[in-house]
Amino acid sequence: MFTLKCEIKIGSYTFYSVQEVKIKRSLHSFVDTAFITIPASAAIRYTGKLPTKSVFSSADQFAEGNKVEIWLGYDDDRQLEFEGFVKRINAASPCVIECEGYSWQLQQKGVLDSNKTIELKKLLTKITEGTDIILSDEIPDLNLNQAYFTGKTGTDILDWLKKDLYMNVYFEGKLLYAGFDHMQSPKAGVYARGRKATDPLSYRTIENNASYKIGDTVIKDDELKFRKASDAQVLVKAIYIDKKNQPHTAEAGDANGAETTLHISHFEDRKALQKAAENKLSTLKYDGYEGKLIAFLQPFAFPGCKAKISDDKFTARNGTYRIESTEVTFGASGGRRIAEIGIKI
Known part of the structure; x- marks a missing residue:
């Protein structure tokens, strides 16, 4: 029998129990979000020199800007569902920790730059300088004209690329992509038991498709509509x-x-x-699905991954589709992954 497990790292602390977790990621947004709900008082493991530390107030142990990792799964098969930073702490009862992906670092970074013409990669290199963000090697070669920025943040510039230049702009963990396609080889963190929050992460390429069978491994699919x-x-x-x-x-x-x-x-x-x-x-205009399906935490998938969908009633719809967004929930009632399905690949 499989047992749901979580491992959450915030700053120097690691804890293996939580009241609730909610995570949202999307190819259509460069802001990944997570909400971690824990009791107002808790015992939290400290991963520094002292092996453990009992705390009385959960909110007092964390601060804005603390690094965050959320690993969820069954038994030791835990997957990195979110990485980012603490954005805000609601010191109520229960305590809610609001987190944001690596776009948080760009919100803290002011940009004062004027360029009659500049390469897209060079512009992104400038705005991510001094952060942990890594640029995707799939960003296209493109010259931009009249790129004048005064009193803007890094996220303002990403928003400009998205809304004014109609680009796809999104993060895959700390990896940033901007362009007219999508990253072709999604990557996920590799779980290592006992790893400290300060230890570097290693990543693997997702090679297998997430398999969903309508009426079997899919809990709910009534929002999923096929379009031609x-x-x-x-x-x-x-x-x-x-x-x-x-x-x-x-x-x-x-x-x-x-x-x-x-x-x-x-x-x-x-x-x-x-x-x-x-x-x-x-x-x-595309062949594919519009809408979302609800499944368990496994199979693991995130935006940009491929979903292999099979439907015994409508076999013509069987095929491989791109996952556009995911919403993950985890708590006492179980774990669920809501996957938005898009274009047929």
Whole structure:
């Protein structure tokens, strides 16, 4: 029989019991969040020189900026569901510790930078300098124009890339991606029993798909709807106006479809314009699922992983799909993973 286990590291403390944990991660957001609920008073293991330390007030033991790791699973098969920092502590009863992923470090970092033109990778290197953030090697080569930032934070710039340049911007732990695709090789932390919070993490590439069988290993799937690309007639236009007031346009989709227009003023690369149009089209027109399914903690999966879905009633829908977001809950009532399913791969 499998037993649910947790291992939570906050600062120098590690504890193996918790009232409740809630975690949210998404390909559509660069802010990962977690909420850890513990009793207002608790006994917490200290992983420094002293082996243990009894505490009376849980809230007094933690501080904003403490590093956080949340490992959940069954028996010794524990997976790294979240890594980040303490953002806020609600010193009520029970005590709720609000955590944020590595975007938290960028919220603390002010940026004063003006560039007539700058490479995307160089801009991201500047805003992540002095943090623990690692840039993905899959970030595309792209020159940005008129990148002027005054009184902005690092997260303001990520928001600018996402909203004004229509890029996909998200974290995978401490790994940051920005571009028009998604990281192709998701990685997860490797569990090591007895590892101290100050010890470095090692990572592994996720090679196996998460398998879900509708009506069997899936607890609930009534929010999951199948959609076909042929059901939507859409045309996306990405437009850049150059210095001579001449428009440059890239199109993706159906010639006579309902038009969606992207006005982009910070790059004129023709290939990038085309990628921006195709990226937007992929959110409007695709073969795949729309909605979420509820399953147990296993199989382990997170945004960017692949889900292999089988359905005996609708075999035509069997296939491999991209996981867009996950919501993980853990507590006395058990562990659940809500996975948002997207495009068919």
